[in-house]
Amino acid sequence: MNKNRDHYYHAEDLKKFTHIGEFGKELADKFFAYYGAVFAEGALTAREKSLIALAVAHTVQCPYCIDAYATDATEKGCSEKQMMEAVHVAAAIRSGSSLVHSVQMMNKVKEISM
Amino acid sequence: MVKKSLSARHNPLASPVHQLEVLEHQSELPSFAEKLAEAGLPPLSPAGIEILQINIGKMCNQVCGHCHVDAGPDRKEIMTRDTMNECLNALQHLNVKTVDITGGAPELNPDFRWFIEAIRSLGKHVIVRCNLTIILANKKFYDLPVFYKEHKIEIASSLPFYNADRTDRQRGEGVFTDSIKALQMLNEVGYGKPDTGLLLNLVYNPSGAFLPGNQDQMERDFKSELKKHYGIVFNKLFCITNMPISRYLDYLISSGNYEKYMDRLISAFNPVAAQNVMCHNTLSVGWDGSLYDCDFNQMLELTVDANRTHISNFSLNQLSSRKIRVNQHCFGCTAGTGSSCGGSTT
Numbered sequence: 001m002n003k004n005r006d007h008y009y010h011a012e013d014l015k016k017f018t019h020i021g022e023f024g025k026e027l028a029d030k031f032f033a034y035y036g037a038v039f040a041e042g043a044l045t046a047r048e049k050s051l052i053a054l055a056v057a058h059t060v061q062c063p064y065c066i067d068a069y070a071t072d073a074t075e076k077g078c079s080e081k082q083m084m085e086a087v088h089v090a091a092a093i094r095s096g097s098s099l100v101h102s103v104q105m106m107n108k109v110k111e112i113s114m
Numbered sequence: 115m116v117k118k119s120l121s122a123r124h125n126p127l128a129s130p131v132h133q134l135e136v137l138e139h140q141s142e143l144p145s146f147a148e149k150l151a152e153a154g155l156p157p158l159s160p161a162g163i164e165i166l167q168i169n170i171g172k173m174c175n176q177v178c179g180h181c182h183v184d185a186g187p188d189r190k191e192i193m194t195r196d197t198m199n200e201c202l203n204a205l206q207h208l209n210v211k212t213v214d215i216t217g218g219a220p221e222l223n224p225d226f227r228w229f230i231e232a233i234r235s236l237g238k239h240v241i242v243r244c245n246l247t248i249i250l251a252n253k254k255f256y257d258l259p260v261f262y263k264e265h266k267i268e269i270a271s272s273l274p275f276y277n278a279d280r281t282d283r284q285r286g287e288g289v290f291t292d293s294i295k296a297l298q299m300l301n302e303v304g305y306g307k308p309d310t311g312l313l314l315n316l317v318y319n320p321s322g323a324f325l326p327g328n329q330d331q332m333e334r335d336f337k338s339e340l341k342k343h344y345g346i347v348f349n350k351l352f353c354i355t356n357m358p359i360s361r362y363l364d365y366l367i368s369s370g371n372y373e374k375y376m377d378r379l380i381s382a383f384n385p386v387a388a389q390n391v392m393c394h395n396t397l398s399v400g401w402d403g404s405l406y407d408c409d410f411n412q413m414l415e416l417t418v419d420a421n422r423t424h425i426s427n428f429s430l431n432q433l434s435s436r437k438i439r440v441n442q443h444c445f446g447c448t449a450g451t452g453s454s455c456g457g458s459t460t
Binding site: 045047 | 275277279280320322324325326327328331332335377381
Protein backbone atom coordinates (compact mmCIF):
# COMPACT_ATOMS: atom_id res chain seq x y z
CA MET A 1 0.00 0.00 0.00
CA ASN A 2 1.16 3.55 -0.76
CA LYS A 3 2.46 4.92 2.55
CA ASN A 4 0.63 8.19 1.92
CA ARG A 5 -2.59 6.18 1.88
CA ASP A 6 -1.82 4.25 5.05
CA HIS A 7 -4.69 5.93 6.90
CA TYR A 8 -8.43 5.43 6.74
CA TYR A 9 -9.30 9.12 6.22
CA HIS A 10 -7.90 11.42 3.53
CA ALA A 11 -9.15 14.99 3.02
CA GLU A 12 -8.73 14.72 -0.75
CA ASP A 13 -11.16 11.77 -0.80
CA LEU A 14 -14.06 14.11 -0.07
CA LYS A 15 -14.12 15.39 -3.65
CA LYS A 16 -14.20 11.76 -4.83
CA PHE A 17 -17.56 11.22 -3.17
CA THR A 18 -19.29 11.28 -6.55
CA HIS A 19 -17.00 8.45 -7.72
CA ILE A 20 -18.96 5.92 -5.65
CA GLY A 21 -20.94 5.27 -8.82
CA GLU A 22 -17.90 3.46 -10.18
CA PHE A 23 -18.90 0.33 -8.23
CA GLY A 24 -22.66 0.73 -8.61
CA LYS A 25 -23.95 3.50 -10.82
CA GLU A 26 -27.68 2.96 -10.54
CA LEU A 27 -27.88 3.21 -6.77
CA ALA A 28 -25.35 6.07 -6.69
CA ASP A 29 -27.42 8.04 -9.20
CA LYS A 30 -30.54 7.45 -7.12
CA PHE A 31 -28.73 8.46 -3.95
CA PHE A 32 -27.34 11.71 -5.40
CA ALA A 33 -30.71 12.64 -6.90
CA TYR A 34 -32.28 12.08 -3.47
CA TYR A 35 -29.44 13.95 -1.74
CA GLY A 36 -29.86 16.95 -4.05
CA ALA A 37 -33.61 17.02 -3.49
CA VAL A 38 -33.22 16.80 0.29
CA PHE A 39 -30.92 19.83 0.41
CA ALA A 40 -32.93 22.04 -1.96
CA GLU A 41 -34.93 24.96 -0.54
CA GLY A 42 -38.20 23.64 0.82
CA ALA A 43 -40.23 24.16 3.95
CA LEU A 44 -36.79 24.59 5.51
CA THR A 45 -34.28 26.96 3.93
CA ALA A 46 -31.08 25.57 2.42
CA ARG A 47 -29.22 27.31 5.23
CA GLU A 48 -31.30 25.67 7.96
CA LYS A 49 -30.69 22.29 6.31
CA SER A 50 -26.98 23.01 6.21
CA LEU A 51 -26.95 23.66 9.98
CA ILE A 52 -28.89 20.43 10.62
CA ALA A 53 -26.38 18.57 8.43
CA LEU A 54 -23.51 20.12 10.36
CA ALA A 55 -25.01 19.00 13.67
CA VAL A 56 -25.69 15.47 12.38
CA ALA A 57 -22.16 15.34 10.95
CA HIS A 58 -20.86 15.75 14.49
CA THR A 59 -23.23 13.09 15.79
CA VAL A 60 -22.11 10.54 13.21
CA GLN A 61 -18.56 11.92 13.63
CA CYS A 62 -17.84 11.93 9.92
CA PRO A 63 -14.80 14.10 9.14
CA TYR A 64 -15.82 14.40 5.48
CA CYS A 65 -19.27 15.65 6.47
CA ILE A 66 -17.84 18.09 9.03
CA ASP A 67 -15.44 19.47 6.40
CA ALA A 68 -18.23 19.76 3.83
CA TYR A 69 -20.87 21.31 6.09
CA ALA A 70 -18.55 23.63 8.04
CA THR A 71 -17.68 25.10 4.62
CA ASP A 72 -21.24 25.01 3.33
CA ALA A 73 -22.74 26.64 6.43
CA THR A 74 -20.05 29.35 6.36
CA GLU A 75 -20.74 29.99 2.67
CA LYS A 76 -24.45 30.20 3.39
CA GLY A 77 -23.77 33.03 5.83
CA CYS A 78 -23.99 31.19 9.16
CA SER A 79 -22.01 32.81 11.93
CA GLU A 80 -19.51 30.94 14.10
CA LYS A 81 -21.97 31.28 16.99
CA GLN A 82 -24.81 29.68 15.01
CA MET A 83 -22.62 26.77 13.94
CA MET A 84 -21.40 26.12 17.48
CA GLU A 85 -24.97 26.27 18.80
CA ALA A 86 -25.95 23.65 16.19
CA VAL A 87 -23.14 21.37 17.39
CA HIS A 88 -24.28 21.88 20.98
CA VAL A 89 -27.76 20.75 19.95
CA ALA A 90 -26.19 17.54 18.61
CA ALA A 91 -24.10 17.18 21.76
CA ALA A 92 -27.12 17.78 24.02
CA ILE A 93 -29.15 15.09 22.24
CA ARG A 94 -26.22 12.66 22.43
CA SER A 95 -25.61 13.27 26.11
CA GLY A 96 -29.34 13.44 26.80
CA SER A 97 -29.84 10.08 25.14
CA SER A 98 -27.24 8.62 27.51
CA LEU A 99 -28.66 10.33 30.55
CA VAL A 100 -32.29 9.41 29.86
CA HIS A 101 -31.19 5.77 29.96
CA SER A 102 -30.07 6.37 33.51
CA VAL A 103 -33.76 6.08 34.38
CA GLN A 104 -33.46 2.46 33.25
CA MET A 105 -30.35 2.10 35.40
CA MET A 106 -32.16 3.64 38.37
CA ASN A 107 -35.17 1.39 37.82
CA LYS A 108 -32.97 -1.69 37.75
CA VAL A 109 -30.97 -0.67 40.78
CA LYS A 110 -34.18 -0.01 42.72
CA GLU A 111 -35.62 -3.31 41.53
CA ILE A 112 -32.74 -5.31 42.94
CA SER A 113 -32.20 -3.22 46.02
CA MET A 114 -33.83 -3.58 49.45
CA MET B 115 -3.68 40.86 10.56
CA VAL B 116 -2.29 42.67 7.50
CA LYS B 117 -0.77 46.06 8.37
CA LYS B 118 0.98 47.06 5.15
CA SER B 119 0.53 46.52 1.44
CA LEU B 120 2.42 43.74 -0.34
CA SER B 121 4.28 46.51 -2.09
CA ALA B 122 5.47 48.09 1.20
CA ARG B 123 6.46 44.66 2.50
CA HIS B 124 8.46 43.97 -0.68
CA ASN B 125 6.48 40.76 -1.04
CA PRO B 126 7.14 39.09 -4.44
CA LEU B 127 3.36 38.88 -4.95
CA ALA B 128 3.30 42.67 -5.28
CA SER B 129 4.45 41.96 -8.84
CA PRO B 130 1.59 41.20 -11.27
CA VAL B 131 4.03 39.11 -13.33
CA HIS B 132 4.72 36.91 -10.32
CA GLN B 133 0.99 36.60 -9.57
CA LEU B 134 0.38 35.39 -13.12
CA GLU B 135 3.23 32.90 -12.81
CA VAL B 136 1.61 31.48 -9.67
CA LEU B 137 -1.81 31.31 -11.34
CA GLU B 138 -0.43 29.57 -14.41
CA HIS B 139 1.75 27.18 -12.41
CA GLN B 140 -0.98 24.60 -11.71
CA SER B 141 -0.72 22.97 -15.12
CA GLU B 142 -2.90 20.00 -14.06
CA LEU B 143 -5.93 22.30 -13.79
CA PRO B 144 -7.93 23.23 -16.89
CA SER B 145 -7.33 26.76 -18.15
CA PHE B 146 -10.19 29.25 -18.14
CA ALA B 147 -10.16 29.33 -21.95
CA GLU B 148 -10.36 25.52 -22.07
CA LYS B 149 -13.25 25.50 -19.63
CA LEU B 150 -15.17 28.00 -21.79
CA ALA B 151 -14.58 25.83 -24.87
CA GLU B 152 -15.58 22.67 -22.98
CA ALA B 153 -18.90 24.35 -22.13
CA GLY B 154 -19.38 25.21 -25.82
CA LEU B 155 -18.87 28.92 -25.21
CA PRO B 156 -16.90 31.27 -27.48
CA PRO B 157 -13.95 33.31 -26.14
CA LEU B 158 -15.17 36.30 -24.12
CA SER B 159 -15.76 39.45 -26.13
CA PRO B 160 -17.31 42.84 -25.31
CA ALA B 161 -20.92 43.64 -26.13
CA GLY B 162 -20.57 47.41 -25.66
CA ILE B 163 -19.54 49.80 -22.91
CA GLU B 164 -22.35 50.55 -20.49
CA ILE B 165 -20.20 51.12 -17.42
CA LEU B 166 -16.90 52.97 -17.23
CA GLN B 167 -15.16 51.98 -14.01
CA ILE B 168 -12.45 54.42 -13.05
CA ASN B 169 -9.85 53.72 -10.39
CA ILE B 170 -8.69 57.13 -9.20
CA GLY B 171 -5.92 55.94 -6.90
CA LYS B 172 -4.55 53.13 -4.80
CA MET B 173 -4.23 55.13 -1.59
CA CYS B 174 -6.55 53.91 1.16
CA ASN B 175 -7.00 54.46 4.90
CA GLN B 176 -7.51 50.69 5.33
CA VAL B 177 -5.34 47.65 4.62
CA CYS B 178 -7.87 44.86 4.06
CA GLY B 179 -6.61 41.29 4.00
CA HIS B 180 -8.33 40.42 0.73
CA CYS B 181 -7.69 43.62 -1.26
CA HIS B 182 -7.11 42.91 -4.95
CA VAL B 183 -5.74 46.43 -5.44
CA ASP B 184 -3.07 46.02 -2.72
CA ALA B 185 -4.28 49.42 -1.56
CA GLY B 186 -3.17 51.13 1.63
CA PRO B 187 -1.89 54.35 3.18
CA ASP B 188 1.54 53.69 1.66
CA ARG B 189 0.31 53.59 -1.95
CA LYS B 190 1.01 56.85 -3.77
CA GLU B 191 -0.44 56.05 -7.21
CA ILE B 192 -3.20 58.59 -7.76
CA MET B 193 -5.07 59.92 -10.81
CA THR B 194 -4.13 63.47 -11.78
CA ARG B 195 -6.60 66.15 -12.85
CA ASP B 196 -5.13 65.94 -16.38
CA THR B 197 -6.04 62.23 -16.60
CA MET B 198 -9.46 63.00 -15.12
CA ASN B 199 -9.96 65.56 -17.89
CA GLU B 200 -9.06 62.86 -20.42
CA CYS B 201 -11.70 60.62 -18.83
CA LEU B 202 -14.27 63.44 -19.04
CA ASN B 203 -13.40 64.00 -22.68
CA ALA B 204 -13.85 60.29 -23.37
CA LEU B 205 -17.18 60.26 -21.54
CA GLN B 206 -18.48 62.93 -23.91
CA HIS B 207 -17.89 60.52 -26.81
CA LEU B 208 -18.98 57.28 -25.17
CA ASN B 209 -22.55 56.12 -24.78
CA VAL B 210 -21.84 55.15 -21.19
CA LYS B 211 -24.74 55.15 -18.73
CA THR B 212 -22.85 54.67 -15.49
CA VAL B 213 -19.49 55.77 -14.14
CA ASP B 214 -18.23 53.60 -11.30
CA ILE B 215 -15.58 55.35 -9.19
CA THR B 216 -13.26 53.17 -7.19
CA GLY B 217 -9.85 53.08 -5.53
CA GLY B 218 -8.22 52.70 -2.87
CA ALA B 219 -10.45 55.09 -1.05
CA PRO B 220 -11.42 57.35 -3.96
CA GLU B 221 -12.22 60.20 -1.58
CA LEU B 222 -8.49 60.49 -0.81
CA ASN B 223 -7.85 61.86 -4.29
CA PRO B 224 -7.64 65.67 -3.84
CA ASP B 225 -9.66 66.18 -7.03
CA PHE B 226 -12.34 63.66 -6.07
CA ARG B 227 -15.22 66.12 -5.54
CA TRP B 228 -14.33 68.17 -8.60
CA PHE B 229 -14.30 65.01 -10.72
CA ILE B 230 -17.63 63.75 -9.37
CA GLU B 231 -19.30 67.11 -10.06
CA ALA B 232 -17.86 67.17 -13.59
CA ILE B 233 -19.13 63.63 -14.36
CA ARG B 234 -22.58 64.43 -12.97
CA SER B 235 -22.74 67.56 -15.13
CA LEU B 236 -22.44 65.22 -18.14
CA GLY B 237 -25.64 63.53 -16.95
CA LYS B 238 -24.01 60.22 -16.09
CA HIS B 239 -25.15 58.05 -13.22
CA VAL B 240 -22.31 57.78 -10.69
CA ILE B 241 -21.49 54.96 -8.28
CA VAL B 242 -18.84 55.60 -5.64
CA ARG B 243 -17.24 52.60 -3.95
CA CYS B 244 -16.96 54.13 -0.50
CA ASN B 245 -15.23 52.07 2.19
CA LEU B 246 -17.40 53.81 4.88
CA THR B 247 -14.59 54.39 7.40
CA ILE B 248 -13.19 57.21 5.26
CA ILE B 249 -16.23 59.28 6.30
CA LEU B 250 -14.93 59.22 9.89
CA ALA B 251 -11.22 59.30 9.09
CA ASN B 252 -10.90 63.08 9.18
CA LYS B 253 -13.15 66.09 9.85
CA LYS B 254 -12.87 67.13 6.22
CA PHE B 255 -14.78 63.96 5.23
CA TYR B 256 -17.63 64.28 7.74
CA ASP B 257 -19.81 66.02 5.15
CA LEU B 258 -19.39 63.29 2.52
CA PRO B 259 -22.94 61.92 3.07
CA VAL B 260 -24.35 65.39 2.30
CA PHE B 261 -22.06 65.76 -0.73
CA TYR B 262 -23.19 62.37 -2.03
CA LYS B 263 -26.82 63.26 -1.46
CA GLU B 264 -26.52 66.62 -3.23
CA HIS B 265 -25.10 64.91 -6.31
CA LYS B 266 -27.42 61.87 -6.17
CA ILE B 267 -24.50 59.47 -6.02
CA GLU B 268 -25.13 55.75 -5.63
CA ILE B 269 -23.03 54.34 -2.81
CA ALA B 270 -21.56 50.81 -2.85
CA SER B 271 -19.82 49.88 0.38
CA SER B 272 -18.07 46.75 1.54
CA LEU B 273 -19.26 45.11 4.74
CA PRO B 274 -18.11 41.49 4.86
CA PHE B 275 -20.41 40.54 7.73
CA TYR B 276 -22.96 41.91 10.14
CA ASN B 277 -20.72 41.39 13.14
CA ALA B 278 -17.42 42.90 14.26
CA ASP B 279 -15.44 39.70 14.49
CA ARG B 280 -15.60 38.61 10.87
CA THR B 281 -15.52 42.17 9.52
CA ASP B 282 -12.47 43.23 11.50
CA ARG B 283 -10.56 40.05 10.68
CA GLN B 284 -10.78 41.00 7.01
CA ARG B 285 -10.74 44.80 7.10
CA GLY B 286 -8.83 45.73 10.27
CA GLU B 287 -9.53 46.33 13.93
CA GLY B 288 -12.29 48.83 14.61
CA VAL B 289 -13.51 48.88 11.01
CA PHE B 290 -16.89 47.37 11.88
CA THR B 291 -17.68 49.99 14.54
CA ASP B 292 -16.71 52.85 12.24
CA SER B 293 -18.58 51.29 9.31
CA ILE B 294 -21.74 51.13 11.43
CA LYS B 295 -21.38 54.79 12.43
CA ALA B 296 -20.85 55.77 8.77
CA LEU B 297 -23.89 53.76 7.66
CA GLN B 298 -25.97 55.53 10.31
CA MET B 299 -24.73 58.90 8.99
CA LEU B 300 -25.71 57.87 5.45
CA ASN B 301 -29.14 56.73 6.69
CA GLU B 302 -29.56 60.06 8.48
CA VAL B 303 -29.41 62.01 5.22
CA GLY B 304 -31.81 59.54 3.55
CA TYR B 305 -29.53 56.91 2.03
CA GLY B 306 -31.02 53.42 1.88
CA LYS B 307 -34.49 54.67 2.78
CA PRO B 308 -37.55 54.05 0.62
CA ASP B 309 -38.63 56.76 -1.81
CA THR B 310 -35.51 58.95 -1.36
CA GLY B 311 -33.86 57.66 -4.55
CA LEU B 312 -30.59 57.60 -2.59
CA LEU B 313 -29.16 54.14 -3.20
CA LEU B 314 -27.00 52.55 -0.55
CA ASN B 315 -25.84 49.07 -1.54
CA LEU B 316 -23.61 46.86 0.56
CA VAL B 317 -21.00 44.50 -0.78
CA TYR B 318 -20.41 41.14 0.88
CA ASN B 319 -17.31 39.17 0.13
CA PRO B 320 -16.23 36.14 2.12
CA SER B 321 -13.80 36.63 5.00
CA GLY B 322 -11.77 33.57 4.12
CA ALA B 323 -11.25 30.79 1.60
CA PHE B 324 -14.87 30.07 0.75
CA LEU B 325 -17.46 31.18 -1.78
CA PRO B 326 -20.32 33.58 -1.12
CA GLY B 327 -23.73 32.09 -0.40
CA ASN B 328 -27.10 32.81 -1.94
CA GLN B 329 -27.36 36.57 -2.43
CA ASP B 330 -31.06 36.86 -1.57
CA GLN B 331 -30.68 34.88 1.64
CA MET B 332 -27.59 36.85 2.66
CA GLU B 333 -29.41 40.11 1.95
CA ARG B 334 -32.31 39.06 4.18
CA ASP B 335 -29.86 38.19 6.98
CA PHE B 336 -27.91 41.43 6.65
CA LYS B 337 -31.10 43.53 6.55
CA SER B 338 -32.57 41.82 9.56
CA GLU B 339 -29.40 41.89 11.69
CA LEU B 340 -28.34 45.45 10.83
CA LYS B 341 -31.85 46.76 11.43
CA LYS B 342 -32.30 44.86 14.70
CA HIS B 343 -28.98 45.77 16.28
CA TYR B 344 -28.11 49.16 14.75
CA GLY B 345 -31.28 50.51 13.12
CA ILE B 346 -29.51 50.50 9.74
CA VAL B 347 -31.33 50.17 6.42
CA PHE B 348 -29.88 49.70 2.95
CA ASN B 349 -31.08 48.80 -0.55
CA LYS B 350 -29.30 45.75 -1.91
CA LEU B 351 -26.53 43.37 -0.93
CA PHE B 352 -24.08 42.40 -3.66
CA CYS B 353 -22.29 39.10 -3.10
CA ILE B 354 -18.82 39.09 -4.64
CA THR B 355 -16.37 36.21 -4.91
CA ASN B 356 -12.79 36.95 -3.89
CA MET B 357 -10.42 36.79 -6.85
CA PRO B 358 -7.23 34.80 -6.35
CA ILE B 359 -4.92 37.75 -6.98
CA SER B 360 -2.85 40.23 -4.97
CA ARG B 361 -3.36 40.22 -1.18
CA TYR B 362 -6.06 37.55 -1.32
CA LEU B 363 -3.69 35.32 -3.30
CA ASP B 364 -1.07 35.93 -0.62
CA TYR B 365 -3.61 34.96 2.06
CA LEU B 366 -4.60 31.80 0.16
CA ILE B 367 -1.00 30.67 -0.22
CA SER B 368 0.16 31.53 3.30
CA SER B 369 -2.91 29.85 4.87
CA GLY B 370 -2.47 26.67 2.78
CA ASN B 371 -5.80 27.19 1.02
CA TYR B 372 -4.67 28.11 -2.49
CA GLU B 373 -4.99 24.73 -4.27
CA LYS B 374 -8.30 23.92 -2.57
CA TYR B 375 -9.72 27.34 -3.42
CA MET B 376 -8.75 27.04 -7.10
CA ASP B 377 -10.27 23.56 -7.17
CA ARG B 378 -13.43 24.95 -5.65
CA LEU B 379 -13.65 27.84 -8.14
CA ILE B 380 -13.10 25.52 -11.10
CA SER B 381 -15.47 22.80 -9.92
CA ALA B 382 -18.14 25.48 -9.38
CA PHE B 383 -17.71 26.83 -12.95
CA ASN B 384 -21.14 27.92 -14.17
CA PRO B 385 -21.57 28.37 -17.96
CA VAL B 386 -24.53 30.71 -17.39
CA ALA B 387 -22.41 32.94 -15.16
CA ALA B 388 -19.70 32.83 -17.85
CA GLN B 389 -22.16 34.38 -20.28
CA ASN B 390 -22.95 37.24 -17.89
CA VAL B 391 -19.46 38.34 -16.85
CA MET B 392 -19.07 42.08 -16.30
CA CYS B 393 -16.27 42.50 -18.86
CA HIS B 394 -19.03 42.21 -21.49
CA ASN B 395 -20.29 45.69 -20.68
CA THR B 396 -17.63 47.35 -18.50
CA LEU B 397 -14.39 49.10 -19.36
CA SER B 398 -11.89 49.73 -16.58
CA VAL B 399 -9.60 52.77 -16.40
CA GLY B 400 -6.46 52.73 -14.24
CA TRP B 401 -5.13 55.63 -12.16
CA ASP B 402 -2.75 56.52 -15.02
CA GLY B 403 -5.45 56.34 -17.71
CA SER B 404 -4.59 52.86 -19.03
CA LEU B 405 -7.52 50.71 -20.16
CA TYR B 406 -8.41 47.22 -18.99
CA ASP B 407 -11.20 44.67 -19.41
CA CYS B 408 -11.93 44.78 -15.68
CA ASP B 409 -10.56 45.98 -12.36
CA PHE B 410 -8.88 42.59 -11.78
CA ASN B 411 -7.06 42.66 -15.12
CA GLN B 412 -6.07 46.20 -14.17
CA MET B 413 -4.33 44.97 -11.03
CA LEU B 414 -2.60 42.26 -13.07
CA GLU B 415 -1.55 44.98 -15.53
CA LEU B 416 -3.21 43.15 -18.43
CA THR B 417 -4.15 46.13 -20.62
CA VAL B 418 -6.87 45.74 -23.24
CA ASP B 419 -5.94 43.73 -26.30
CA ALA B 420 -5.77 46.71 -28.70
CA ASN B 421 -3.12 48.92 -30.26
CA ARG B 422 -4.23 51.97 -28.33
CA THR B 423 -4.65 51.31 -24.65
CA HIS B 424 -5.07 54.74 -23.03
CA ILE B 425 -8.18 56.77 -22.24
CA SER B 426 -6.69 59.71 -24.20
CA ASN B 427 -6.25 57.85 -27.49
CA PHE B 428 -8.44 54.75 -27.61
CA SER B 429 -10.29 53.63 -30.71
CA LEU B 430 -13.88 52.59 -30.10
CA ASN B 431 -13.74 50.23 -33.09
CA GLN B 432 -10.66 48.52 -31.72
CA LEU B 433 -12.20 48.23 -28.28
CA SER B 434 -15.46 46.82 -29.65
CA SER B 435 -13.70 44.10 -31.64
CA ARG B 436 -11.10 43.15 -29.04
CA LYS B 437 -10.86 39.83 -27.26
CA ILE B 438 -11.12 39.90 -23.47
CA ARG B 439 -7.85 38.84 -21.84
CA VAL B 440 -8.46 35.88 -19.56
CA ASN B 441 -6.44 33.87 -17.08
CA GLN B 442 -7.10 31.57 -14.13
CA HIS B 443 -8.40 34.41 -11.92
CA CYS B 444 -11.43 34.66 -14.25
CA PHE B 445 -12.81 31.51 -12.58
CA GLY B 446 -13.69 33.87 -9.71
CA CYS B 447 -16.36 35.55 -11.83
CA THR B 448 -17.87 32.31 -13.12
CA ALA B 449 -18.11 30.22 -9.94
CA GLY B 450 -21.51 29.34 -8.50
CA THR B 451 -24.05 32.08 -9.10
CA GLY B 452 -21.38 34.25 -10.70
CA SER B 453 -19.73 37.40 -9.44
CA SER B 454 -19.39 40.98 -10.62
CA CYS B 455 -19.06 44.45 -9.11
CA GLY B 456 -22.87 44.38 -9.02
CA GLY B 457 -23.02 41.02 -7.24
CA SER B 458 -24.29 37.67 -8.49
CA THR B 459 -24.84 37.41 -12.22
CA THR B 460 -27.35 34.56 -12.47
